[in-house]
Amino acid sequence: xxxxxxxxxxxxxxxxISTMVGVYDLQWGxxxxxxxxxxxxxxxxxxxxxxxxxxxxxxxxxxxxxxxxMLARNRFAGPGTSGTVESATLGxxxxxxxxxxxxxxxxxxxxxxxxxxxxxxxxxxxxxIPLRSPLxxxxxxxxxxxxxxxxxNFFAYRxxxxxxxxxxxxxxxxxxxxxxxxxxxxxxxxxxxxxxAADRFTVAGMGEEFTTNLGLDYRKVVFIxxxxxxxxxxxxxxxxxxxxxxxxxxxxxxxxIMGDNVRRSLPWVALxxxxxxxxxxxxxxxxxxxxxxxxxxxxxxxxxxxxxxLLLRRSARVG
Amino acid sequence: xxxxxxxxxxxxxxxxxxxxxxxVLPFRGRKIAAIIIVGYAIAVSTVLFQTITxxxxxxxxxxxxxxLYMLIQTIIVYLFxxxxxxxxxxQQRFAMEVFVMVVFSSALYFWLFVKAERxxxxxxxxxxxxxxxxxxxTNFLQRLIDPNEFVVLQDAGFASFSAIDQTLxxxxxGVIVAISLVIIRMLPMFDxxxxxxxxxxxxxxxxxxxxxxxxxxxxxxxxxxxxxxxxITFFGLLVANLGYMLIGSAKHRWTIPAAALLAIxxxxxxxTLLERVFSFNSTLSIIIEFFGGVMFIVLLIRGSVR
Numbered sequence: 001x002x003x004x005x006x007x008x009x010x011x012x013x014x015x016x017i018s019t020m021v022g023v024y025d026l027q028w029g030x031x032x033x034x035x036x037x038x039x040x041x042x043x044x045x046x047x048x049x050x051x052x053x054x055x056x057x058x059x060x061x062x063x064x065x066x067x068x069x070m071l072a073r074n075r076f077a078g079p080g081t082s083g084t085v086e087s088a089t090l091g092x093x094x095x096x097x098x099x100x101x102x103x104x105x106x107x108x109x110x111x112x113x114x115x116x117x118x119x120x121x122x123x124x125x126x127x128x129i130p131l132r133s134p135l136x137x138x139x140x141x142x143x144x145x146x147x148x149x150x151x152x153n154f155f156a157y158r159x160x161x162x163x164x165x166x167x168x169x170x171x172x173x174x175x176x177x178x179x180x181x182x183x184x185x186x187x188x189x190x191x192x193x194x195x196x197a198a199d200r201f202t203v204a205g206m207g208e209e210f211t212t213n214l215g216l217d218y219r220k221v222v223f224i225x226x227x228x229x230x231x232x233x234x235x236x237x238x239x240x241x242x243x244x245x246x247x248x249x250x251x252x253x254x255x256x257i258m259g260d261n262v263r264r265s266l267p268w269v270a271l272x273x274x275x276x277x278x279x280x281x282x283x284x285x286x287x288x289x290x291x292x293x294x295x296x297x298x299x300x301x302x303x304x305x306x307x308x309x310l311l312l313r314r315s316a317r318v319g
Numbered sequence: 320x321x322x323x324x325x326x327x328x329x330x331x332x333x334x335x336x337x338x339x340x341x342x343v344l345p346f347r348g349r350k351i352a353a354i355i356i357v358g359y360a361i362a363v364s365t366v367l368f369q370t371i372t373x374x375x376x377x378x379x380x381x382x383x384x385x386x387l388y389m390l391i392q393t394i395i396v397y398l399f400x401x402x403x404x405x406x407x408x409x410q411q412r413f414a415m416e417v418f419v420m421v422v423f424s425s426a427l428y429f430w431l432f433v434k435a436e437r438x439x440x441x442x443x444x445x446x447x448x449x450x451x452x453x454x455x456x457t458n459f460l461q462r463l464i465d466p467n468e469f470v471v472l473q474d475a476g477f478a479s480f481s482a483i484d485q486t487l488x489x490x491x492x493g494v495i496v497a498i499s500l501v502i503i504r505m506l507p508m509f510d511x512x513x514x515x516x517x518x519x520x521x522x523x524x525x526x527x528x529x530x531x532x533x534x535x536x537x538x539x540x541x542x543x544x545x546x547x548x549x550x551i552t553f554f555g556l557l558v559a560n561l562g563y564m565l566i567g568s569a570k571h572r573w574t575i576p577a578a579a580l581l582a583i584x585x586x587x588x589x590x591t592l593l594e595r596v597f598s599f600n601s602t603l604s605i606i607i608e609f610f611g612g613v614m615f616i617v618l619l620i621r622g623s624v625r
Binding site: 076125128129135136138139140142143144146147150151153154157244245288291293294297298300301304305307308311312 | 440441443444445447448449451452454455456458459462463552553605606608609612613615616619620
């Protein structure tokens with residue numbers, strides 16, 4: 001518990017640093033001075049929403065990855081390696097084509113439904129494959145994602161929407177302003193719900209028979225998990241865009257230290273996800289100051305490097 | 320199949336061309352030459368790569384070869400600036416790029432394939448992740464490059480079938496012919512390699528050397544096709560596997576031409592259909608991606624069932 005408090009403080013410090021970074025030079029001394037309008041405006045409209053958005057995204061994506069790994073019973077599953085993110089993007093595109101003026105909420109709901117269907121398809125395909133190698137799970141997921149995004153690309157191309165599409169396929173926090181991120185609170189709420197349902201996911205991670213023996217409805221647990229993963233992914237894709245590998249590497253690193261008890265590791269996953277994303281985002285903003293590099297790119301490099309080390313290390317140990 | 324390929328080419332050259340033959344023929348001729356070269360390069364490199372890695376799922380582009388090519392392009396522009404890149408004669412530039420590619424990819428893939436026996440799934444996954452990483456780094460560097468130079472890079476990297484540099488085309492054709500000559504001489508060797516590493520060594524093949532040479536050939540072919548049209552991920556997988564199915568023999572004397580012809584038929588035919596019949600443009604690669612991805616999943620599932 002003590003360590004958890006300590007980690008929370010570290011994340012908070014990172015959050016404060018993140019709000020301080022930016023082109024506009026914030027004067028901390030005059031923040032509460034109502035005469036200095038610009039200062040307050042920048043802080044309240046741009047900086048604070050951005051930091052909150054980063055924290056919420058990091059937490060929710062990490063937790064979604066953790067749940068996904070329990071449901072697929074595989075270390076290398078995650079929203080990005082199961083076709084969920086790509087399905088959400090397809091859903092978003094569908095809304096854009098059929099009802100371009102729809103409010104954000106509608107976009108998010110449609111994207112969630114698509115993400116849910118995509119995740120269901122993925123788990124369905126998995127149940128058809130005799131799992132000889134655990135690595136086949138992320139492979140099938142990535143390929144499924146590729147097929148879905150080729151459909152998305154096809155229609156985006158026909159309706160001349162490729163460019164707006166690229167906005168969602170590469171996560172970026174620079175568009176976050178007050179009024180444009182509030183949907184992310186939904187992801188935050190879902191994360192809290194996930195915490196209360198955590199024990200069920202731990203049990204579900206041990207397999208269908210075991211779950212049923214303990215008197216739990218396996219299908220129901222899986223469905224709840226899928227809904228949480230799909231909605232979180234949809235919210236994140238709609239508001240910030242997809243961030244590769246985030247949902248995969250965060251739970252993996254945590255479970256190396258903490259083991260597989262979801263209730264115990266979930267707060268850590270959430271904190272670590274937020275911290276990791278804060279650091280990456282601050283880095284992306286500083287490296288080419290005053291311009292920025294989108295978070296999707298930064299995490300893409302760091303995340304794939306970490307994923308590779310995880311893969312190769314694991315295989316070296318197994319032999 | 321030869322006949323089918325010719326039909327596709329003729330159809331492409333003649334359909335819906337009203338008059339102006341002296342314009343249409345060279346214009347479409349250049350396009351079709353590029354398509355043929357690319358199809359051939361992708362098909363041959365895939366078959367050879369699958370032979371040396373001894374499986375039917377891996378392809379150079381799945382392993383991230385073409386992403387690596389883009390990355391090297393970007394690094395060159397980043398380090399030397401676009402003016403240097405433009406001042407270089409395209410042939411020299413191409414030679415240099417291929418050289419760097421070969422060094423990098425050989426190092427990378429020797430480390431992956433030869434050093435330790437690893438599971439196939441691990442390799443594919445590692446390859447895909449490498450691809451993502453290369454693409455992210457490319458993206459990262461492109462953000463650092465200033466916009467004017469980026470335009471040059473974009474031209475270099477994302478040339479499409481309709482805007483192909485003529486000199487590059489000649490270089491590419493030259494490279495392809497040279498490589499083909501080497502391949503013809505090595506054909507029996509490849510057949511022996513399909514028997515597996517131990518068997519091949521037992522039969523007196525200098526394994527390490529043959530693998531190195533083949534890797535060099537494959538990288539050169541991938542560079543040619545990526546330089547001409549940019550990355551097409553699943554195309555190689557598609558045509559190579561269709562080739563194996565059609566031929567039903569593992570002899571490279573048959574599989575290589577079959578795959579190459581299939582590639583040409585698919586690309587030329589697909590392009591003809593899309594351009595002339597449905598009047599779409601350049602969505603061919605997206606459609607290939609779709610079918611290739613589906614085929615990949617099917618191969619994976621069938622492979623793990625067996």
